[in-house]
Amino acid sequence: MLFAVTLAMLLAGQSVTPVTPDMIQQGSDIPKAWNPPKDQWNYIRREVMIPMRDGVKLHTVIVIPKGAKNLPMLFERGPYDATFDVKPSVPILRDAVWSALREWVDDGYIFVSQDVRGKYASQGDYVMTRPPRGPLNPSNTDDTTDAYDTIAWLAKNVPESNGKVGMIGSSYDGWTVAMALLGPNPALKVAAPESPMVDGWRGDDWFHNGAFRQGNLDYFTEQSTVAGAANPVPRLGYDDYQTYLDGGAAGVYANAHGFQQLPFWNRLSAHPAYDAFWQLQAIDKLEVAHPSHVPTMWLQGLWDQEDIYGAVHTFEALDKAGDKDNNHLVMGPWYHSQINREGRSLGPLLWPGDTTADFRKNVLIPFFDQYLKDEKPAHPLPRVMVYNPAEKHWESFSDWPAVRQLTPLYLAADHQLSFAQPAAGEDSYVSDPAKPIPFVPQPIRFDDRAQWTTWLVQDQRFAASRPDVISFETAPLDHAVSVQGDPVADVFAKITGSDVDFVVKIIDVYPPSFAEQPEMGGYELPISMDIFRGRYRKDLAVPSAVPSNEVQEYKFGLPSVNYVFQPGHRIMVQIQSTWFPVYDRNPQTYVPNIFFAKPEDYRAETISVMHGADGESAVLLPVSESR
Structure with a gap:
């Protein structure tokens, strides 16, 4: 073959030079160490x-x-x-x-x-x-x-x-x-x-007040399956809302994807309460x-x-x-x-x-x-x-919270909020874990960075229109209300099941027309919101079933605020019992470990939020001044 090539070259009028040692391939073309010149580098x-x-x-x-x-x-x-x-x-x-x-x-x-x-x-x-x-x-x-x-x-x-x-x-x-x-x-x-x-x-990464943050399942595989970079849990569908809903309880979903092999997951899922x-x-x-x-x-x-x-x-x-x-x-x-x-x-x-x-x-x-x-x-x-x-x-x-004395803003009849104590009454909604409330409008993708990084400022009008969300709001403010500190949710409620979650949101409702930024007209901007798992209402370390049809108090802290509700705006409070799939669903039937709840444990229940003498449900605000 080499002779044929050489002959062809001679016939074409090309001379053939001798093969020299530097032409002969020996060993790998990748050097043992690559040290490029770095004279132009400034570090x-x-x-x-x-x-x-x-x-x-x-x-x-x-x-x-x-x-x-x-x-x-x-x-x-x-x-x-x-x-x-x-x-x-x-x-x-x-x-x-x-x-x-x-x-x-x-x-x-x-x-x-x-x-x-x-x-x-x-x-x-x-x-x-x-x-x-x-x-x-x-x-x-x-x-x-x-x-x-x-x-x-x-x-x-x-x-x-x-x-x-x-x-x-x-x-x-x-x-x-x-x-x-x-x-x-x-x-x-x-x-x-x-x-x-x-x-x-209590409130970072894995749980918030006992409610598990399901998006971290991807983090667990990315961090603890190999020493280097790894992949999230594989998806069959595009919408994570449907993916997690179809997967059942968080632990069932996780173990279906092999999480039993991950020691940290096994430790975490065995300790759903705030124990040692x-x-x-x-x-x-x-x-x-x-x-x-x-x-x-x-x-x-x-x-x-x-x-x-x-x-x-x-x-x-x-x-x-x-x-x-x-x-x-x-x-x-x-x-x-x-x-x-x-x-x-x-x-x-x-x-x-x-x-x-x-x-x-x-x-x-x-x-x-x-x-x-x-x-x-x-x-x-x-x-x-x-x-x-x-x-x-x-x-x-000089200190924080800047305001330590909290002022109740009460839930009242006709979905009103009032700084004055209201008459007795209640507002009810049906929470169905088969149809949980999304934390942002669907479709949901945990790997959508723009969606994930901004969900805490998402316009809440999409949630307010649902029948399983109750909203309370003030009249348009005639003066500014400044809050500086750590709000507290204080919910009195009775349920027809034996367990419940409460999500409480403090919202700034913009006026219908907002000249400075027209697209913000009517915007419902969350200022502070969080979730609480009802089984921990008495003791974070020792869960207990919620007695049916008996008023119970659910009191928990909300994230810090330094905010001024402006004249013409309204203060709104929303209450709901699912926030999916960022948090796992409470089956609303008391089970020892929600991670491994069975399909038959998930049941709809009626939740009645009390106000006035029957239970003074309120958000406790660090009001610094009203001007």
């Missing part, structure tokens, strides 16, 4: 395996501006791939980092990102939000010791640094910051847990038991659709315990982790400028610089900063 990237006290090594990426001397280190730990923060193929650091870090690049920082144990390139066993050392974790390591050991190594082995470390991170990464504060290394000088996972049962499993790993309780002196900014969004509980409740717990001097609270007009992205809007709500970039540049970074660079900020950081979404500006407070 150095190092990947190291840092040993922990038990010998396990954690994969850590260190990014250092070229020519750096005496710079502080910004440290983040999480389960989401340490290589994510800085793109490996972009030569200019400001272009290589994701949006959360651009202002930090401008200010001059070394960036450190680490994979937690067992995730991506780190050694060891992965445990979802690994409990602290103690009854739930009999080992001698946890995320407190791992942060301590890593910071000790960084302080000794990054010569371009000044040996000082600040920790930051959102969601799971915010949880690792909070864990580091339980026993901080002396080189940890400042911290900012952003939307941290603090209490997975949850109480012993609640970060707010642990921070009070082990307070640190590290200056800390607890930060979250007012419409955080994933972790709206943790930051504010940890701050309030520390405040109550007397640990005030080094703790600050910030709540911005943001969805979950939006602090690390652009902040010009949230759904239909528009802000003057980029609230997140401005905050990072003018507040967060100066706070870190004060303790990492010994630079005095231009303005002292207030103890509490909360955005006022109605008037579109930041407000400062």
Whole structure:
């Protein structure tokens, strides 16, 4: 064959040169190590395996501006791939980092990102939000010791640094910051847990007051089926509402997709009540038991659709315990982790400028610089900063809640809301778990980021029109009503079944015509809303059946507010008993474990909400002033 080719070339008038050694293929065309020139790069990237006290090594990426001397280190730990923060193929650091870090690049920082144990390139066993050392974790390591050991190594082995470390991170990464504060290394000088996972049962991620957040089933497969990136639960259909409805109880759906293989799922589904499993790993309780002196900014969004509980409740717990001097609270007009992205809007709500970039540049970074660079900020950081979404500006407070004395806004006859005590009466609706109320209009896709990040500001008119939702509202306000603090839902009701959920929403109803933004005419904007599972009305740790046709009280906290209901607007309260599929359905028949309820357990029931002397149902508002 080779002869034939050569002959053909000769006949075509082409000469044949001899074969030289450099023409001969030997071995692989992929070199053992690829080291491209980086003369034009303005930073150095190092990947190291840092040993922990038990010998396990954690994969850590260190990014250092070229020519750096005496710079502080910004440290983040999480389960989401340490290589994510800085793109490996972009030569200019400001272009290589994701949006959360651009202002930090401008200010001059070394960036450190680490994979937690067992995730991506780190050694060891992965445990979802690994409990602290103690009854739930009999080992001698946890995320407190791992942060301590890593910071000790960084302080000794990054010569371009000044040996000082600040920790930051959102969601799971915010949880690792909070864990580091339980026993901080002396080189940890400042911290900012952003939307941290603090209490997975009370109001972060896994449950809200006992109601399970079903969208997390995808998170469980993505995080705990393999060490690296993984996939969500496969779908047969497009609409997650129908998918979860067809799947039955949350536990039945999960186990049909193989979740029995996942240890964290098995632990979680075996503990639907707020027992020792949850109480012993609640970060707010642990921070009070082990307070640190590290200056800390607890930060979250007012419409955080994933972790709206943790930051504010940890701050309030520390405040109550007397640990005030080094703790600050910030709540911005943001969805979950939006602090690390652009902040010009949230759904239909528009802000003057980029609230997140401005905050990072003018507040967060100066706070870190004060303790990492010994630079005095231009303005002292207030103890509490909360955005006022109605008037579109930041407000400062010396404490939070700003208003602790709560004012009842009563449910009254004819679907009215009143600050005056109403006459006795009741309003009823039928809750049917076979036809649950969607949390947003269908179709629903948990992987639709735009839908998911904005659902807490979704216009509630779609729900108000349903017969299984009851709405109460004031007349148009003739003066502004300001609320600043933590509202409480206080529902008195009787049911025909033996279990029930209550969803309570506080809503700002815009006037029919709104010149500043015409599409907001009549908009029903949720200000604060949450769910409560009725079996825990007496004791969060010990469930009990609800006696049929007997009035019971269901009292539970709602997310923090700093809001002004404007003249011409109405205040509305909506009450319903399903919120699907973001929360699993209560079968409305008492069963030991709702995760594994049978089809025959799901029954419609009549729910009667009482008002007046029969039961003073109300939302208790932190009214600061009426003007």
